[in-house]
Amino acid sequence: MSKLYLIGAGPGDPELLTVKAVRLLKECDVVLYDRLVSAEVLRLARPDAERIYVGKHEGEQEITQQKIFDLILHHTRLGKVVGRLKGGDPLVFGRGAEEWALALEHGIEVELAPGISSAVAVPGLANIPLTYRGVSRSFAVATAHCQEDREQDWACYAHVDTLVVLMGVKNREFVARSLIAAGRRPDEPVAFIERATLQDEKVVESTLGAVAAGEVEAVSPAVFVIGEVVRLRERLSNQLRATTNFASR
Numbered sequence: 232m233s234k235l236y237l238i239g240a241g242p243g244d245p246e247l248l249t250v251k252a253v254r255l256l257k258e259c260d261v262v263l264y265d266r267l268v269s270a271e272v273l274r275l276a277r278p279d280a281e282r283i284y285v286g287k288h289e290g291e292q293e294i295t296q297q298k299i300f301d302l303i304l305h306h307t308r309l310g311k312v313v314g315r316l317k318g319g320d321p322l323v324f325g326r327g328a329e330e331w332a333l334a335l336e337h338g339i340e341v342e343l344a345p346g347i348s349s350a351v352a353v354p355g356l357a358n359i360p361l362t363y364r365g366v367s368r369s370f371a372v373a374t375a376h377c378q379e380d381r382e383q384d385w386a387c388y389a390h391v392d393t394l395v396v397l398m399g400v401k402n403r404e405f406v407a408r409s410l411i412a413a414g415r416r417p418d419e420p421v422a423f424i425e426r427a428t429l430q431d432e433k434v435v436e437s438t439l440g441a442v443a444a445g446e447v448e449a450v451s452p453a454v455f456v457i458g459e460v461v462r463l464r465e466r467l468s469n470q471l472r473a474t475t476n477f478a479s480r
């Protein structure tokens with residue numbers, strides 16, 4: 232039976248891969264990989280494995296999902312083990328479940344290696360815990376992807392202690408304004424953690440009000456964290472320095 236492995240590549244640093252992800256990656260004959268997969272992670276595939284980029288370069292049209300489906304079907308029909316390598320966790324805003332469903336419809340066996348999602352790992356690596364006794368007892372993860380931003384009900388995130396927004400750079404002003412309109416405080420601290428675990432990682436700290444006013448520059452990809460936990464960053468930076476091996480992408 233032909234096989235599709237859905238493999239989570241984590242945020243970039245190869246040390247953030249699971250043991251299972253590395254094992255499955257080494258079994259692949261063909262690896263279809265996304266833009267947010269680092270070169271170091273990709274290097275862990277077998278040297279003779281065919282590597283096919285299915286992400287988007289700056290200014291280029293993204294390869295369509297249908298083309299990705301076609302590639303999966305084509306290579307699995309040839310009897311190859313196909314790895315679908317996605318940044319973070321394949322099932323967190325990664326369309327991994329759609330590829331999983333398609334594979335099953337075509338009689339392809341699917342195995343999942345969950346990945347460490349940027350939503351959870353990236354704030355921590357920047358010394359921002361998502362929860363902290365007396366500061367944050369809840370967190371939520373939302374997308375601000377442009378096709379969905381008008382449909383996203385930001386009001387339902389008004390009372391979550393810590394809010395993590397993925398794909399939130401482009402629409403950051405709209406997101407911040409919507410959250411303030413829904414009751415979040417303009418002086419609430421926020422952070423954009425850009426290109427986390429990569430050599431040019433950068434953290435931009437500000438307030439929700441400044442983001443809403445268009446005063447905060449941020450570069451994609453970034454994890455946008457909103458909440459009082461951001462204030463813990465300085466304290467934890469001095470006490471528990473999170474160590475990362477920088478990867479390239």
Ligand SMILES: C[S@@+](CC[C@H](N)C(=O)[O-])C[C@H]1O[C@@H](n2cnc3c(N)ncnc32)[C@H](O)[C@@H]1O
Nearest residue numbers: 319320323325348349397398426427452453454
């Ligand atoms: C299409 S979503 C995929 C999320 C992924 N499946 C995950 O679980 O992390 C892409 C978004 O993830 C975030 N992201 C992923 N890797 C990142 C990194 N190394 N640094 C900062 N943000 C990252 C950014 O918000 C980016 O726009």
